[in-house]
Amino acid sequence: MAADKVDPIHQFQIHPIIPIHIGGYDLSFTNSALFMLATVAVASAFLYLSTSGRSLIPGRLQSVSEMAYEFVGNMLRDAAGTQGMKFFPLVFSLFMFVLVANLLGLFPYFFTVTSHIIVTFGLAALVIGTVIVYGFMKHGLGFLKLFVPKGVPIVMMLLVVPIEVISFVSRPVSLSVRLFANMLAGHITLKVFSGFVVSLSALGTLGIAGSVLPLAMAVALTALELLVALLQAYVFAVLTCMYLNDALHPSH
């Protein structure tokens, strides 16, 4: 019923705004790209404008920026030690990007960048790429000790090492799937319940009275989605810190 009117996954469609084709590749400027730009612009503008006052006693906005900064800083220091602070720009950028993208996605008619797995996988691949490149740069082949648990008999290595390798490779996958699945599922649920409101209220007086229930649910879900948006940005950043810790200290 009314499935043609309320399509819960219509919101995830990508369509080109400025078509660009170079050498057979479709490099169009899409709505996804637009919202990525908007995310970067909003995050940068917020951080720049809120800290431009540089008052000793921070105002509300400056306080928010400083809290975000210290939050990520403490997280990184706890997970990867003070040596990890050289990755602070990376972690903080990732955190702000995911956070702002999630929050922007909550606005009606806005596109949620992080609800596409290729975007989240891109971010996760950046993290794991950093871990691998930095790990080999810093420790050389010693980085491979990451895959060899201490105190395991040689015979078991045949089994344990492949499992450890798969486990390592699966990290960016689970990192990206988690963020993407949370955002996708949340937005679909929200859309479905909002759709119930529309289709129920088309049924007349009784329907309008009944549509109060899904409306209340949609309001509650919006609050939950806000929480999930914050939580997922936090989880992404925390796991990034943990993986960077592996690059810094592959065995200890």
Next chain:
Amino acid sequence: MNVRPWLDGRGPSNYVAGDFKKRTDGDGLTGQGGCVADKNGPDGTGKTGRGKQHEADIRDEDLERRRRDLEASLATRRPDRLEGKDDAKAGSAAGYGQALKLSSEFIAGIVVGAALGWFIDRVAGTSPWGLIVGLLLGFGAGVLNVLRSAGLVSEFGTGDKPRDPKE
């Protein structure tokens, strides 16, 4: 609501425990003669020291009772219901997050194992053995991922207990 005093912090609960212990000793529940004598002391002539102790007990008990009354009356005024609601919501959201986290870890292990096996098949032409072995190893890696993210298995590169991240 009765739980509230214990949640307030270490101090009061220590205090209550001490008081409680004193009282059981006084009642002679431990069956020690000395303690019974303590109890009897203030009733009869009694030593001044014991009397003071008893007075202090009474004062402590009185204070404790008043404090509990205050807590109870405060609890009725506090927006307690709202707080409980918040807790419940946070709990279910945390559980939901945990469930998604663990399932994504498990699925990622299997998918990556199968994909690696398939890729090896493609490159080396060993179909279907790469996929089979990869899938089996992937299940192993999935279980390992879940246990690791639940903190039950050591982290990468360590042979012993889950390490303290502050090391």
